[in-house]
Amino acid sequence: MFTGDEGTIIYESEAVPLTAMYREEHGSSFKAQFFGKDKIKELIDSCGDQYIGLRIYNAQGDDGFRGFVLVGVKADENDLYEQKMLASGPACPPSCAPSSPLNG
Incomplete structure (x- = not known):
């Protein structure tokens, strides 16, 4: 069962190496996606x-x-796929943060 407290808060020192390793292994043609x-x-x-x-x-x-x-996900770990879902936010590149260490 999920509680709503899953995940780990991290900071720049942990995040930068994670995104860098992904780019090294998968290339940089797609780095991220933005959702408003x-x-x-x-x-x-x-x-x-x-x-x-x-x-x-x-x-x-x-x-x-x-x-x-x-x-969306329920506490029993099932997806709420019958509801609205979100996709197709602007991709990075080209919509990248110019000064972020996360996109190298």
Whole structure:
């Protein structure tokens, strides 16, 4: 069962090596994807009282789309796929933070 407290808070010193290793192993043609707070809130609100957190799936389409699908999750670890999900945020590159150490 999920409690809503899953995950580990990390800081720059831990995050930079993680993203660097990913780029070294997978290249830098796709580094990240941005999702706006209003869309995240809409997704969360659509899940109702069952929502306890988010699951993020890697995704790829026939059209070359690479990114993530975000879906709400219940405490019993099941996805709320019957509700709204979120995908297709602006990709990095080209929409990268110019001064972030996370995108190398």
